[in-house]
Amino acid sequence: MKIIKADQIIVGDGQTILDNGAILINDEGRIESVGHSNEIEAKYTDVNVVYKENCTILPGLIDMHVHIGYWWSKPDANELGKNGYSDYDIAFLTSKNMREALSLGVTTIRTVTDPKGLNQAIKSALNKKYIIGPRVISSEQGIIKTGGHAWQLKGGLIEADGPWEVRKAVRENIKNGADWIKVMASHRTHICEYTQEEMNSIVDECHRTGYKCCVHASTFEAAEAAIEAGFDTIEHATYMDVDLAEKAKKKGIAWVPTLSVLFGILDFYNEYEKKLQRPLKKDEIVQKKYLQDSVDTINKNFLNIYKTGIKILAGTDIVMPNKPITPVIDEIAYLCKLGLEPLEAIKCATKNSAEVLDMSDDIGLIKEGLLADLLIVEGNPLQDIKTLNNIVQVYKDGEIVYKRN
Secondary structure (H helix, E strand, C coil), X not given: CEEEEEEEEECCCCCCEEXXXXXXXXXXXXXXXXXXXXXXXXXXCCCCEEEEEEEEEEECEEEEEECCCCCCCCCCCCCCCCCCCCHHHHHHHHHHHHHHHHHCCEEEEEEXXXXXXXXXXXXXXXXXXXXXXXXXXXXXXXXXXXXXXXCCCCCCEEECCHHHHHHHHHHHHHHCCCCEEEEECCCCCCCCCCCHHHHHHHHHHHHHCCCEXXXXXXXXXXXXXXXXXXXXXXXXXXCCCHHHHHHHHHCCCEEECCHHHHHHHHHHHHHHHHHCCCCCCHHHHHHHHXXXXXXXXXXXXXXXXXXXXXXXXXXXXXXXXXXXXXXXXHHHHHHHHCCCCXXXXXXXXXXXXXXXXXXXXXXXXXXXXXXXXXXXEECCCCCCHHHHHCEEEEEECCEEEEECC
């Protein structure tokens, strides 16, 4: 058993702060007690106390939109052989990404499209302690229409058309060990790539067998169809408006806006344009316009959508080269930039996500009985959200999995 105390504890529920707080971690890696440091220390006089001066303790962060084995955009993706990265290359890349996620304060991830079989291999390697990393909630391969969004990602997707083919794709993913099902319903044009019948079939197949499902639905039309079908979470939904958000809330659908990738890709594209020694091609002009329109739309609508009460979750979707794999802290900062208070934004990356994952009995809060997944940062993120980057230590299941040198 051990006691960790700090200047303050942010519980993760969007409202509770404990000044001069302390946490007692038991031998099973769970939180035995939490409260004022004087009370905890007086009650457990024989337990070693570690004081993190000028620090804040938060729950371990949850990233709800990760591609942990995403190799397709790597600069050397086609240099290692005719077919890109080998299974071994992908495994080593994933191991690196898992360690990096812990260093960013992320202790749980939901993967939402990775190479076939990778997620189950990760879980096995974690259980055998061959690698370290966040716990994994897997969606296995994404489901798309023939030639649909991201069809080029070799090994990462199942092409399926029609209500019975999409049901079969759901079943195949479940057979392969998926915890959730992921569907792609839009590209970068304002059209839903699946019919309403196909979308309804996917959700019905998931829910009748006890599985939750998420959907890539960037455009208004795709978001509208996804909400009508009743997906559990809607990813991106950049063009969703207040009316759609209210419908989603009534159905209990949560929103993963993935601001990190939305703003990040536009920045990446602008830098790319500066380096070009030629005018933009027609398809590049279309792409840039879509990205700029997306950013303008989210800037305009985000706060009004939030005020509907729709549950917002933190997810990053980082697929650009030379970027960290799970920058949830950046996502929290973007949420604040768009109008949320720090406590509200942190809740999106902790309590909210745990609830949607049906894991509230284990993660998402600093609360008695839950797993001791902790992020310790130097400073006060309620005064400056960038303080979250000053990571001192990360705990998972009561054990230190990252510490600053």
